[in-house]
Amino acid sequence: MHGDFLSTAGLSRDELESLIESALRFKSGTDQSKPLAAKSVALVFFNPSLRTRASMQIGVYELGGNAVVLEPGGTSWTLEHREGAVMDGDKTEHVAEFVRVLGRYGVAIGVRTFAALKNWDEERTDPILNAFAKYSDVPIINLESAMHHPCQAMADMMTVREKLGSGRKRVLLTWAWHPKPLPMAVPNSFALAAAQMGHDLLIAQPKGYELDDELISETRKHAGAAGGSVTVLNDIDEAFDGAEVVYAKSWGSRKFYGATEKDIAERAQYRSQWIVDEGKMARTNSAIFMHCLPVRRNVIVTDGVIDSPSSVVIDEAENRLHVQKAILKELIH
Amino acid sequence: MHGDFLSTAGLSRDELESLIESALRFKSGTDQSKPLAAKSVALVFFNPSLRTRASMQIGVYELGGNAVVLEPGGTSWTLEHREGAVMDGDKTEHVAEFVRVLGRYGVAIGVRTFAALKNWDEERTDPILNAFAKYSDVPIINLESAMHHPCQAMADMMTVREKLGSGRKRVLLTWAWHPKPLPMAVPNSFALAAAQMGHDLLIAQPKGYELDDELISETRKHAGAAGGSVTVLNDIDEAFDGAEVVYAKSWGSRKFYGATEKDIAERAQYRSQWIVDEGKMARTNSAIFMHCLPVRRNVIVTDGVIDSPSSVVIDEAENRLHVQKAILKELIH
Amino acid sequence: MHGDFLSTAGLSRDELESLIESALRFKSGTDQSKPLAAKSVALVFFNPSLRTRASMQIGVYELGGNAVVLEPGGTSWTLEHREGAVMDGDKTEHVAEFVRVLGRYGVAIGVRTFAALKNWDEERTDPILNAFAKYSDVPIINLESAMHHPCQAMADMMTVREKLGSGRKRVLLTWAWHPKPLPMAVPNSFALAAAQMGHDLLIAQPKGYELDDELISETRKHAGAAGGSVTVLNDIDEAFDGAEVVYAKSWGSRKFYGATEKDIAERAQYRSQWIVDEGKMARTNSAIFMHCLPVRRNVIVTDGVIDSPSSVVIDEAENRLHVQKAILKELIH
Structure with missing residues (x-):
C-alpha cells in the first residue's frame, strides 16, 4: 500500500488480508510499535463523528504520535475545492493551500466529508476528497466521503x-x-x-x-x-x-x-x-x-x-x- | 473507591480524606506517578466548560495519558438515553452504544451534562448521567450533572x-x-x-x-x-x-x-x-x-x-x- | 525576551534575529530540545484558525508539551474584559479569573482575538489582548489581535x-x-x-x-x-x-x-x-x-x-x- 487510503478498490486481496492481520496484532498487543513517534496527523472533520474522531485520536496516540483536529467552517476556515475558482463567495481558503500547509506540519491527513445529498452526479465523484488527494504531498486517509468509508x-x-x-x-x-x-x-x-x-x-x-x-x-x-x-x-x-x-x-x-x-x-x-x-x-x-x-x-x-x-x-x-x-x-x- | 465517581454520597469520611491527601501529594510534587501511561480517557461535554475541560485534559496528560474531548450535538452525535426508546426523532445515537464504544477505546469516561432547567422531578434523578453509568463498562466521572458536581x-x-x-x-x-x-x-x-x-x-x-x-x-x-x-x-x-x-x-x-x-x-x-x-x-x-x-x-x-x-x-x-x-x-x- | 509576546515592537533587532536563528535551528533539526516537557499551554481562540491552531498545537507537542484549546463562547464561557464591569449582561466570566486559573494549569497562554470591525478607536488599543496580559501571571502569546499578528x-x-x-x-x-x-x-x-x-x-x-x-x-x-x-x-x-x-x-x-x-x-x-x-x-x-x-x-x-x-x-x-x-x-x- 502506498499513497492515499481513499477506498479499498485499489488494494489487492492480499493487501486487505495483510491489513487485517496487522490490526489483529495491534488488538492482541503483539504489535507495540510506535511509527508515529514525534509525528503529527491532522484530522479534518466537515461532519460530526464519535467513533472516527475518538478512534483516530487514540490510534495516533497509541502509535506514539499527536493528532490535531480541525473543523472547516467551525473552528477552521471554510474551504473551496474547485480548480480555477474565483473565490469571491463564501469560501475562505482553497484546499490547495489547506492541505499543503498541513502536509508541512504533519505526516498524514484524515478527512471526513459526507455527501451533501443534493447532486448525485457530482457527489459520486467525491470532489472534496479527491481535491485533498490531488493537492496533498502527504497521504490522505478517507474518514468517510460521499462515496466511501473504507476504514x-x-x-x-x-x-x-x-x-x-x-x-x-x-x-x-x-x-x-x-x-x-x-x-x-x-x-x-x-x-x-x-x-x-x-x-x-x-x-x-x-x-x-x-x-x-x-x-x-x-x-x-x-x-x-x-x-x-x-x-x-x-x-x-x-x-x-x-x-x-x-x-x-x-x-x-x-x-x-x-x-x-x-x-x-x-x-x-x-x-x-x-x-x-x-x-x-x-x-x-x-x-x-x-x-x-x-x-x-x-x-x-x-x-x-x-x-x-x-x-x-x-x-x-x-x-x-x-x-x-x-x-x-x-x-x- | 471503586466503580464510578458520580457524587461524594457513597464515599466514607476516610475515603474523602484520603482523596484530599492524594491531591495534596500531586500538588506538592511528591506524587509523580503515571497511572494513565499509554491509556486514554474520553471527556464528554454537553455544556461549555473552562476549568473542567482544561484541568481534566491537563490532569490526564500529567498522569501520562491522553484525553479525547467529544461534544454530543456539536462535534459528535446527539444522544438518546431512555431505555426502550423508538429512535425516530432527532436523537442519532443511544447512550448504550456511545459509552460501550468509548469503553473499548479508553479506560474511563468523564461527562458533563447540566440540568435542562425544565422538569425538576425528572432532572433530579440525573437520567443522562445515570444512563452513562448504567451502560458503561469503564468508570464514569461526573463532571457536573443536573444534581451533583463532586469534583x-x-x-x-x-x-x-x-x-x-x-x-x-x-x-x-x-x-x-x-x-x-x-x-x-x-x-x-x-x-x-x-x-x-x-x-x-x-x-x-x-x-x-x-x-x-x-x-x-x-x-x-x-x-x-x-x-x-x-x-x-x-x-x-x-x-x-x-x-x-x-x-x-x-x-x-x-x-x-x-x-x-x-x-x-x-x-x-x-x-x-x-x-x-x-x-x-x-x-x-x-x-x-x-x-x-x-x-x-x-x-x-x-x-x-x-x-x-x-x-x-x-x-x-x-x-x-x-x-x-x-x-x-x-x-x- | 521576557514577559509576554504581544507584538514585535518591544524587541530589538538582535532579539528578532536571534528568534529567527532559533527557528532555523528547529527547522533544520539541530535543536531537538523539549523545554515544555510535562508542561501545558492553553490556546484560546475567539476566532477560527487553521495554521495558528495546528502549528501551535504541534509546536507545543514537538517541544515536549501538551496544548489545550479553549473557545470562549463556544466550548468555553463568554468573557468580560472591562475592569470594574457589573456583569449582569451576557458575559459569563471575567478575563481576570479566566487567565489566572489557566496560569495555574499551564505555563503560557496563547490568545487569538480578532478586531470586531466596529469601533477603531477602541479596537486599536487591543483591549481584550491587553486584559489577558494585565491579569495573567504567565506569558501571553498574541495569536492575532485587532492590532497585531507578531507570530x-x-x-x-x-x-x-x-x-x-x-x-x-x-x-x-x-x-x-x-x-x-x-x-x-x-x-x-x-x-x-x-x-x-x-x-x-x-x-x-x-x-x-x-x-x-x-x-x-x-x-x-x-x-x-x-x-x-x-x-x-x-x-x-x-x-x-x-x-x-x-x-x-x-x-x-x-x-x-x-x-x-x-x-x-x-x-x-x-x-x-x-x-x-x-x-x-x-x-x-x-x-x-x-x-x-x-x-x-x-x-x-x-x-x-x-x-x-x-x-x-x-x-x-x-x-x-x-x-x-x-x-x-x-x-x-
Whole structure:
C-alpha cells in the first residue's frame, strides 16, 4: 500500500488480508510499535463523528504520535475545492493551500466529508476528497466521503473474520427505514470490501433504493475475481434465509436524491417491514448482527436483536481503532 | 473507591480524606506517578466548560495519558438515553452504544451534562448521567450533572483544609442574585461534602430558593454522623456572623423551575441585598471567600471582596486539577 | 525576551534575529530540545484558525508539551474584559479569573482575538489582548489581535531571510480587493517587523485605506533606526517596480470602519486593478510572492502567480511552526 487510503478498490486481496492481520496484532498487543513517534496527523472533520474522531485520536496516540483536529467552517476556515475558482463567495481558503500547509506540519491527513445529498452526479465523484488527494504531498486517509468509508469496511471485514473465521460467508447487506435519507458511503464500501474478500453478498433493498450502478458493477467484478458473488433482492424476508452475517444500514434513494421530502414519503411504506427484528434473525444461519453505528434503536434494529449475543456492533466499533492503526502504520514509514 | 465517581454520597469520611491527601501529594510534587501511561480517557461535554475541560485534559496528560474531548450535538452525535426508546426523532445515537464504544477505546469516561432547567422531578434523578453509568463498562466521572458536581466539591473541601487546617469549621453557603436561574449541582455537592467532612454548615437563601428536600435530608444525616450540623437561614446578614468560610453561589427556584421569567421576576427583589460585599465579610470570623467560577463580578460578589486577600477562588480552581488527578488515580489502577 | 509576546515592537533587532536563528535551528533539526516537557499551554481562540491552531498545537507537542484549546463562547464561557464591569449582561466570566486559573494549569497562554470591525478607536488599543496580559501571571502569546499578528510577522521575516538572504530588501506590502473589509493586524505587524529588520518598505494602497497613523509613525521610527525606509504609494503598478518581495493583503478602511456596506461600495472600483497578477510580477526584481493565508485565489492573487515558482506561501506557513517554537522556547525556561 502506498499513497492515499481513499477506498479499498485499489488494494489487492492480499493487501486487505495483510491489513487485517496487522490490526489483529495491534488488538492482541503483539504489535507495540510506535511509527508515529514525534509525528503529527491532522484530522479534518466537515461532519460530526464519535467513533472516527475518538478512534483516530487514540490510534495516533497509541502509535506514539499527536493528532490535531480541525473543523472547516467551525473552528477552521471554510474551504473551496474547485480548480480555477474565483473565490469571491463564501469560501475562505482553497484546499490547495489547506492541505499543503498541513502536509508541512504533519505526516498524514484524515478527512471526513459526507455527501451533501443534493447532486448525485457530482457527489459520486467525491470532489472534496479527491481535491485533498490531488493537492496533498502527504497521504490522505478517507474518514468517510460521499462515496466511501473504507476504514469502516476494513473494520467490518476484520470483525467477520474474527467472529466467523476465514473463508467465504453468506453476507446480507440489508436496507432499513430511517426518518430521513442518509448517504451511501457505508453500504458502498461494505459491498465492495465484502466482494473483494470473496464473500457471497446479498443486497436487499426496496425498489428505487439501488446503490450506484458503477459501484455495483465494480463490486461484481471483484466478486468474480475473488470467487464470491453479488445478488440484489427486493424481498426482505427471503433475504435473511441462511445468512451468516446481517449488516443493516439505511440510505437514501438516488431517484429522489436532493428531494428529501419525496424520499421520506416514498420510504414510509417500508418502515415496519424493513426493520431487523428477532423474526428475521431466526431465518438466518445463526448470523451475527452488524451495524456501523450510530444506530437508531427500534427503527433500524430492535432492542431484542442489538442487545442479543449475536450482536457484534461494539466489537465492530472497537475494531475501527485497531484497523486504523494498521492503516496508519502501513502509510507512514 | 471503586466503580464510578458520580457524587461524594457513597464515599466514607476516610475515603474523602484520603482523596484530599492524594491531591495534596500531586500538588506538592511528591506524587509523580503515571497511572494513565499509554491509556486514554474520553471527556464528554454537553455544556461549555473552562476549568473542567482544561484541568481534566491537563490532569490526564500529567498522569501520562491522553484525553479525547467529544461534544454530543456539536462535534459528535446527539444522544438518546431512555431505555426502550423508538429512535425516530432527532436523537442519532443511544447512550448504550456511545459509552460501550468509548469503553473499548479508553479506560474511563468523564461527562458533563447540566440540568435542562425544565422538569425538576425528572432532572433530579440525573437520567443522562445515570444512563452513562448504567451502560458503561469503564468508570464514569461526573463532571457536573443536573444534581451533583463532586469534583468541584472535593476541590472545595481540599481548599478549606489547605487554608484553615483540619477540623470543624463554620461554613456559609450563601445564595446570590444572578440575572437568570442556574442549576443546583454546585450548592448540592458543596452542602453534601461539607456535611460529610463534619463542618457546621449554614445555608442562607431567600424563601422559595430551598435546595432539594431529599438532598437536604441526606446532608443532615451525614452531618449528624460526622459530628457537624446543618442550619438553613433566610436572613443574609445574620448568616455571615462568625463564618470562617463564605461560599457564594446562585441557583434557581424549584418553585419556578422551568418558568424562567417568573424566577427572574421573583428574584429581582434580592439583587442588592444578597451580593457578597465588604460589609458582609466584615461580620465574619476573617472568612475566606470561595466560589466555583465562573463568577459574575459585582453581581455575585464585589470586586472588593474577590480581589481581597481573603479570596481563594484561584487556589480553589487550581485544586480542581490536583483532586481530579487523585480521583483518576483511584479509579484507574 | 521576557514577559509576554504581544507584538514585535518591544524587541530589538538582535532579539528578532536571534528568534529567527532559533527557528532555523528547529527547522533544520539541530535543536531537538523539549523545554515544555510535562508542561501545558492553553490556546484560546475567539476566532477560527487553521495554521495558528495546528502549528501551535504541534509546536507545543514537538517541544515536549501538551496544548489545550479553549473557545470562549463556544466550548468555553463568554468573557468580560472591562475592569470594574457589573456583569449582569451576557458575559459569563471575567478575563481576570479566566487567565489566572489557566496560569495555574499551564505555563503560557496563547490568545487569538480578532478586531470586531466596529469601533477603531477602541479596537486599536487591543483591549481584550491587553486584559489577558494585565491579569495573567504567565506569558501571553498574541495569536492575532485587532492590532497585531507578531507570530505571522516573525515567520514572514524568517521566510524573507531564507529565500533572499540577510540584508536590506525592497519589500512591497500591497493592498488587494476582497469581498469584505478585513482586520489590519497582518499588515500592521508585517510593516512594523519589516521596518525593524531594516528593509525598504513600500506600502501600496488606494486612498482611504491608510493603516493606523500611530502604527505608521512607529514603523517610520524603526525604519530610521535600522537603516531602512518607509514609503506609502497609491499607484499599484509603479509600486511593483524593482520589488524583491511582494506581500499581498487586503484590509478594511478606517474611514468606513464599522460601516461594512460603505467600504464594500468604495472598494468595488479597485477589484480588477489591485489583484496581484503575472503582469505586475513581471515589473519586479524577480520578487518572491508572500501571503499569510488563507488567501482567496483569483481575487487577491491569480492562480498563475500563487502556483508559480516565485510563490513562497507554503514555506511561509511552515515557518509559523518553527518560529513559534522559538518564541515558546524563549518565553518558557
